[in-house]
Amino acid sequence: DSGVTQTPKHLITATGQRVTLRCSPRSGDLSVYWYQQSLDQGLQFLIQYYNGEERAKGNILERFSAQQFPDLHSELNLSSLELGDSALYFCASSPGTGVYGYTFGSGTRLTVV
Amino acid sequence: GENVEQHPSTLSVQEGDSAVIKCTYSDSASNYFPWYKQELGKGPQLIIDIRSNVGEKKDQRIAVTLNKTAKHFSLHITETQPEDSAVYFCAARSMEYGNKLVFGAGTILRVKS
Numbered sequence: 001d002s003g004v005t006q007t008p009k010h011l012i013t014a015t016g017q018r019v020t021l022r023c024s025p026r027s028g029d030l031s032v033y034w035y036q037q038s039l040d041q042g043l044q045f046l047i048q049y050y051n052g053e054e055r056a057k058g059n060i061l062e063r064f065s066a067q068q069f070p071d072l073h074s075e076l077n078l079s080s081l082e083l084g085d086s087a088l089y090f091c092a093s094s095p096g097t098g099v100y101g102y103t104f105g106s107g108t109r110l111t112v113v
Numbered sequence: 114g115e116n117v118e119q120h121p122s123t124l125s126v127q128e129g130d131s132a133v134i135k136c137t138y139s140d141s142a143s144n145y146f147p148w149y150k151q152e153l154g155k156g157p158q159l160i161i162d163i164r165s166n167v168g169e170k171k172d173q174r175i176a177v178t179l180n181k182t183a184k185h186f187s188l189h190i191t192e193t194q195p196e197d198s199a200v201y202f203c204a205a206r207s208m209e210y211g212n213k214l215v216f217g218a219g220t221i222l223r224v225k226s
Binding site: 033035042048055056058090096097098103106 | 144145147149154155156157158159162164202206207209212213214215216217218219
């Protein structure tokens with residue numbers, strides 16, 4: 001167990017629907033990162049939060065949004081889902097915004113049908 | 114922004130042989146280079162990292178070397194074992210705001226016994 005908790009582990013939903021993925025960072029970590037992993041795209045950075053504030057944004061679609069709550073857990077909201085959104089979504093955490101490695105969760109596998 | 118290229122995409126070695134995975138990065142200001150191992154159904158796990166003020170780092174059978182002038186770094190695994198079979202990702206810290214890691218596309222390592 002890495003200490004980063006992601007729920008749910010699997011999610012199957014229909015096109016056009018909206019889902020919420022949840023992440024609890026490792027105890028003491030203030031930064032949360034979201035990555036998308038698909039077969040042909042590798043690990044793609046979506047967004048980073050630090051202590052409740054957005055810090056960096058990657059190739060995140062406008063249909064996607066995220067937030068980090070006062071208890072530091074984070075949620076990634078995916079709406080108007082398309083078949084191409086099917087992927088593994090990983091959350092990672094680190095102590096801060098300095099030079100740190102990440103601790104990854106085990107991911108949420110999203111299947112859009 | 115930072116770009117990381119990783120080679121080879123697949124690597125097969127005989128048990129006991131060495132394996133080398135190479136990565137190049139584009140931003141000469143990058144200062145942190147971690148390596149992650151991802152086993153089937155799990156999230157990436159940090160196995161070793163190196164900072165830009167160090168040329169080499171070892172941890173038992175794993176070593177990483179960094180050539181800042183050439184902007185490339187490599188993972189070396191000696192005396193490979195079947196349990197080393199996994200996908201390996203290199204990453205470089207982006208010097209954009211935050212602590213974003215940019216990942217290579219991954220290398221599938223197969224250790225044949």
